[in-house]
Every structure is written in structure tokens, then in C-alpha cells.
Amino acid sequence: MAHSILAPVSSELLIKKSRFIGCVQPVDGRAAAQAIVAGLRAGHPGAAHVCWALLAGGQSAAVDDGEPSGTAGRPMLDVLRHQGLEGVLATVVRYYGGVKLGAGGLVRAYTDCVAQALKDAEKVPIIRMRALRCAVPYALEGLLRREIAAAGGRLDDIQHGEAVAFGFTLAEAAADALIARLGELCQGRVVWERSE
The missing domain is CATH 3.30.70.240 (Alpha-Beta Plaits)
Structure with missing residues (x-):
């Protein structure tokens, strides 16, 4: 059975001077997700990247926003799928700290940021x-x-x-x-x- 989450939850990681601000929240679909992402871009004008992943209403998305392909959006989406979630948007705002993390480091950072947020999430079953x-x-x-x-x-x-x-x-x-x-x-x- 698929689950969603009751309310937005967030996390923050500092890795080699880069700051990762994660949020996982319930959404109805792609339009709502894009509006939230646009709000994050406006609210964090100094951020290097606003990466996101979506599973909602049969739609999915994995957006790297300038990070190397497959190092941000896809790992975030994999966390949502692994947790059996639906109707959920995961976002991570990254402030670059001047030290490159490499592909493996980025995958771990984005995965961990979403996973940490989900630890505090109250999951609710989706009843069709x-x-x-x-x-x-x-x-x-x-x-x-x-x-x-x-x-x-x-x-x-x-x-x-x-x-x-x-x-x-x-x-x-x-x-x-x-x-x-x-x-x-x-x-x-x-x-x-x-x-x-």
C-alpha cells in the first residue's frame, strides 16, 4: 500500500562546507511541485542548486538543476520510491562551499538529506x-x-x-x-x- 506524509519535514546537512537544506512535503501533482520549487528559488537566491524529485498522481520527476546528471534528482527519487511514497515532493537546496564532492559524494549527500527528513515524517496510508x-x-x-x-x-x-x-x-x-x-x-x- 502506498503512503504519503502528513506534513512537510526538513533536514539540513553540512558536508565539506556545502550546506544542503532538504524538505519533503505532500503535493497533489507536478504543477504544485513546480510552484514550490519556484518559491524555493526565489527564497534562496544565493543557492547554487535547487534539486527536486516528485512522485505524485502517477507522475514522477528527477531534476538535477545543474549538478552532474544522475547525482541529485534520481537518488532523491529513489529514496521516495524505496519508502513506498506517493503524492510527495522532495527538494534539496544546496549552497556550494567551494569543495567538490565528486559524483559519489553528491549522490550520498542528496540521498542522506532526503532520508534524514523522512525520519521525522508521519506517514499516512493512501486509501483510494x-x-x-x-x-x-x-x-x-x-x-x-x-x-x-x-x-x-x-x-x-x-x-x-x-x-x-x-x-x-x-x-x-x-x-x-x-x-x-x-x-x-x-x-x-x-x-x-x-x-x-
């Missing part, structure tokens, strides 16, 4: 949700309400017309079981609508 719509005769309204609540669902919309129409959301993993259970309990009197 599914929206469902159905209609039942009035006599089954109470039963449907109880079954949705028992499955951990959230009622989003109820409309009373010729029948009672329900719109609700629940965990993807519980959806098929609830649909089957309602089919049995309501003896086929549940009319399901296609969800968007």
Missing part, C-alpha cells in the same frame, strides 16, 4: 476512494444507510423521488463487497448508476 450511486425503494432506505455506514462509507447525496437515490463514497477495497452484499440483502432491488 470510489464514488457510487444507486436507488432503492423507500422500504430499503434504512437498510442501505446502515450498510453504507458499516462499510465505512460517507453519504454525499440523498434524493427522495419515486425511489430513494443515494450518492456515497467509500474505500475502493470495500466497494465490490458492499455491492455484492446489498444485492443479496435487497434481493436485486438496488438499481446502480454508472459512476463517472
Whole structure:
């Protein structure tokens, strides 16, 4: 199961006079990540590099920002993948200290900076949700309400017309079981609508 993090966490490393300021934070996608990175560039005008890695919404990115290819963004992305994270942006701002670290030293520095930040991160499981719509005769309204609540669902919309129409959301993993259970309990009197 994929996880995200609850709130931004940061770390700071000093390696051979270079200062690495890392942050790992939840994001929705690439646009939000790019806005955060732009804010970091504006907030750290003296920084030599603002490197970042993203795993969000099926999108990934690994940006070295002038560091030798594969020494910053890719190692940061590997840390996020290794931790099973999703919906997360890792950034590291580097102030160059005048001493070259070499490719191996850079990989270690960027990896360690992200890993140190993640030590303090509170991870939360990502639960995929599914929206469902159905209609039942009035006599089954109470039963449907109880079954949705028992499955951990959230009622989003109820409309009373010729029948009672329900719109609700629940965990993807519980959806098929609830649909089957309602089919049995309501003896086929549940009319399901296609969800968007």
C-alpha cells in the first residue's frame, strides 16, 4: 500500500562546507511541485542548486538543476520510491562551499538529506476512494444507510423521488463487497448508476 506524509519535514546537512537544506512535503501533482520549487528559488537566491524529485498522481520527476546528471534528482527519487511514497515532493537546496564532492559524494549527500527528513515524517496510508450511486425503494432506505455506514462509507447525496437515490463514497477495497452484499440483502432491488 502506498503512503504519503502528513506534513512537510526538513533536514539540513553540512558536508565539506556545502550546506544542503532538504524538505519533503505532500503535493497533489507536478504543477504544485513546480510552484514550490519556484518559491524555493526565489527564497534562496544565493543557492547554487535547487534539486527536486516528485512522485505524485502517477507522475514522477528527477531534476538535477545543474549538478552532474544522475547525482541529485534520481537518488532523491529513489529514496521516495524505496519508502513506498506517493503524492510527495522532495527538494534539496544546496549552497556550494567551494569543495567538490565528486559524483559519489553528491549522490550520498542528496540521498542522506532526503532520508534524514523522512525520519521525522508521519506517514499516512493512501486509501483510494470510489464514488457510487444507486436507488432503492423507500422500504430499503434504512437498510442501505446502515450498510453504507458499516462499510465505512460517507453519504454525499440523498434524493427522495419515486425511489430513494443515494450518492456515497467509500474505500475502493470495500466497494465490490458492499455491492455484492446489498444485492443479496435487497434481493436485486438496488438499481446502480454508472459512476463517472
